[in-house]
Amino acid sequence: MSDVTSTHSAQSRRVREGTWRDAVLDNGSVVSIALFFLVVCVIFSVATDAFLTSPNLLNILRQSAPLLIVAAAMTFVITTGGIDLSVGSVLALVATLSATLLQLGLPWPAVILAMLALGALLGAIQGYFVAYEGIPAFIVTLAGLSVIRGVALLITGGYSIPIEPGSPFTVLGRAWLLGVPAPALIALAILAIAYIAFNETPFGRYVTGIGANAEAVRRAGVNTRLTTLFV
Structure with a gap:
């Protein structure tokens, strides 16, 4: 009986080791980035x-909050097999117009909504082409990078355009808020929304499918052009 138990334990251990090994190999790029991040943290700590x-x-x-928000959006773009080189220019234009409109006395909620609409419009125009x-x-x-x-x-x-302190x-x-910078909490909330949209919604599956095989997704009845436009 003890021999059977020990054999079963050894087999279970090998299965677990194989599972971990397979997970590392299947996600080599993520693991390498994580290791690089840890090495950098150790170097700066020393x-x-x-x-x-x-x-x-x-x-x-x-400081990382804006980058996290952009990265969440870029995940969808890159997953479709595309790229967006204009994202930095869009941020620059949105920031510029935000400061300008605030100087003109527009309410800040209206400025935020207007800039979100502007960013969506610029993305839609480029997405159409x-x-x-x-x-x-x-x-x-x-081209959008240069123009914007x-x-x-x-x-x-x-x-620079100053804003009232x-x-x-x-x-x-x-x-x-709760001892954490508000921009970081906003970024984390957007990351959570992006995660749910990417993994738990049909739209996220369409995005993944377009990146893998756009023609197959189109033949399945998905409007791949409209999905790409939204991305």
């Missing part, structure tokens, strides 16, 4: 005592 302090980590969270005109995303977004950044530069004239728009960016 180089300075301030790296792992609470203020520094919270500051990194605050990719989805319906068949122009490669690299070409479309490269040029417009932002034209508006600013190469100078007491503006609710500024306060929102500097606020704290």
Whole structure:
């Protein structure tokens, strides 16, 4: 009986080891990035005592919030097999117009909604050329990068646009909630929404399918052009 038990335990252990090994091999790119991240953290921790302090980590969270939001959106784009080179220029234009409209006295909620609409419009215009005109995303977004950044530069004239320190728009960016920077919480909420949309909705499955085999998804009855436009 003990021999049977030991044999079963050994087999179970080998199965677990094989499962972990397969998981690592199947997600090699993710594992390599995680290892690189850990190595960088160790290096900075050794180089300075301030790296792992609470203020520094919270500051990194605050500064990383915009990048996390953009990364969540770019996940959908890249999964379809596309690319968006204009995302930085869109951010620059949105930030420029936000500051300009706030200086003109527009309410900050209206400014936020208007800039969200502008970002969606710019994405839809470029998405139309990719989805319906068949122009490669690299070409479309490269052109968009130049045009949109040029417009932002034209508006600013190469100078920063100040915002009133007491503006609710500024306060929102500097606020704290439960000891965590508000921008970080907003980014985490958007990441959660993106995760659910990507993994738990038909839209997310369509996006994954388009990246794997767009023609097969189209033959299954999915409007791949419209899905690509929304992405």
